[in-house]
Amino acid sequence: MFVFEKRTQIPVRIANKNPRLAGIILSQYGGPDGELAASLRYLSQRFTMPDNMGIALLTDIGTEELAHLEIVGSVVSQLTSGEGAKSFDRYGKGDYYVDHSNAVYPASAAGVPFTAAYIQSKGDPIADLMEDLAAEQKARATYDNILRLSDDPDVNNVMKFLREREIVHFQRFGELLDAYQSKIK
Amino acid sequence: MENNNCRRLLQAVNEASFFMQDLKLYLDTHPDDETAVQMFREAVKQYKACKEAFEENCWPLRAESSGKNCDWDWLCGAWPPAKV
Numbered sequence: 001m002f003v004f005e006k007r008t009q010i011p012v013r014i015a016n017k018n019p020r021l022a023g024i025i026l027s028q029y030g031g032p033d034g035e036l037a038a039s040l041r042y043l044s045q046r047f048t049m050p051d052n053m054g055i056a057l058l059t060d061i062g063t064e065e066l067a068h069l070e071i072v073g074s075v076v077s078q079l080t081s082g083e084g085a086k087s088f089d090r091y092g093k094g095d096y097y098v099d100h101s102n103a104v105y106p107a108s109a110a111g112v113p114f115t116a117a118y119i120q121s122k123g124d125p126i127a128d129l130m131e132d133l134a135a136e137q138k139a140r141a142t143y144d145n146i147l148r149l150s151d152d153p154d155v156n157n158v159m160k161f162l163r164e165r166e167i168v169h170f171q172r173f174g175e176l177l178d179a180y181q182s183k184i185k
Numbered sequence: 186m187e188n189n190n191c192r193r194l195l196q197a198v199n200e201a202s203f204f205m206q207d208l209k210l211y212l213d214t215h216p217d218d219e220t221a222v223q224m225f226r227e228a229v230k231q232y233k234a235c236k237e238a239f240e241e242n243c244w245p246l247r248a249e250s251s252g253k254n255c256d257w258d259w260l261c262g263a264w265p266p267a268k269v
Contacts, residue, residue, distance in 0.1 A: 005246050006264055009206075010199060011192075013268045057213040064206060074266035081266075168210065175214040 002063070009067040010161050014078040014154045020091035022079035023109055024149055028162070029072045030106025030114035033138040035162075039065035041119040041135060045128045050180070054125060057176050058132075061169050068162055073104045075158055129177040136170035191243040192269050198239050198246070201232035 028034045042062030049055045080088075080102055088097035095111065106114035122128050143163035150156055205228040212221055236246060244262030245251040251259035263269045 003247065006244070006262060007195060007198065007246055007269075008265050009203070011196070011269060012266060053213060053216070057210070060210055060213060064210075070265055077266040078268070168207065172210050172214055179214065 002066075008071050008074055009064075010071065010158065012071060012074040012078060012158060014075060014152070016079075016152060016154070017081075017083050017087070018079050018091065018152065019083055019088045019093040019096070021150055021152060021155065022076045023091075023093050023096055025072060025079070025146060025155070025159075026076050026104075026107060027109040028139070028142060028146070029069065029076060029104065031108035031112075031142070032118045033135065033142045034106075034108075034114075034118075035065050035069040035072055035139075036106055036114055037118040038062075038135060038139060039069060040116065041121070042132065044119070044121040045132070048121070048123045048125070048128075050125055053179065054176055057172060061172065064165065064169075068165065071158060071162065075155060076104050077102075079155070125180055126177070129173055129180070132173045133170055133177065136166045136173065140166040140170070188269070191239070194235070194239040194242060195269050197235040198232065201228060201235045204228040205232050 030036050039062050042058040042065065046055050046058035046062065049058055083102065085094070085097055085101075088094055096105075099105075108114075120128070120131055122131070140163055143159050143166065146159050147156055147163070150159070205225065208221055208225045208228055212218065212225060215221060240246055240250045245259055248259050251257065
């Protein structure tokens with residue numbers, strides 16, 4: 001089960017409003033390599049991991065991804081809260097505003113709604129872990145792209161932390177894959 | 186003033202909790218590393234103390250810490266995305 005703690009994993013304090021930047025960061029909320037996809041991927045795959053080491057690691061990383069989903073949602077929300085239709089339109093986000101106003105909706109930066117087609121749950125630990133390693137690198141690359149597109153230091157500090165966590169998760173998944181592969185040998 | 190204090194106390198919770206989280210993931214794939222287990226226990230101690238200090242001075246972080254003064258203070262404080 002899950003227990004909620006009333007705080008984000010790291011503080012989110014964004015001083016400036018910017019609906020355009022919010023629309024870019026939204027991809028890590030509900031986009032193809034975002035935190036929602038990551039958490040659902042690991043929390044689903046864990047049911048067919050062959051031992052407790054695998055179940056524990058996927059549960060623990062999947063849970064941390066939920067905390068990251070909350071961080072990304074908080075960044076998007078703070079960048080847009082209180083902004084009206086005119087501001088969204090000026091920043092080129094009138095199309096988002098017409099359907100969602102100031103809400104946080106799981107979609108990619110291009111506006112594609114979240115879909116479970118972004119993830120796989122194969123029932124084969126080698127296949128699943130190979131996907132997880134790729135997923136962490138794709139998420140890391142997306143944070144790199146966000147850092148290339150954003151010049152807001154408050155936002156970038158948060159993005160850098162999340163980027164770093166993808167690298168740690170990649171490392172841990174690699175260790176689990178090594179453990180399974182050496183068992184096969 | 187109170188808010189500054191809560192920010193400082195929350196930062197201590199965040200740091201101890203992160204220490205715990207990172208060690209937990211490491212220990213999942215290195216369960217035989219006794220030094221890391223000891224560090225994990227140290228992190229837990231630190232986290233509990235920091236969480237207690239925060240909740241005493243600011244607001245409950247978990248529902249289980251609410252209602253101690255007979256009022257439903259679970260609603261109090263900064264819910265994400267509110268800034269602390």
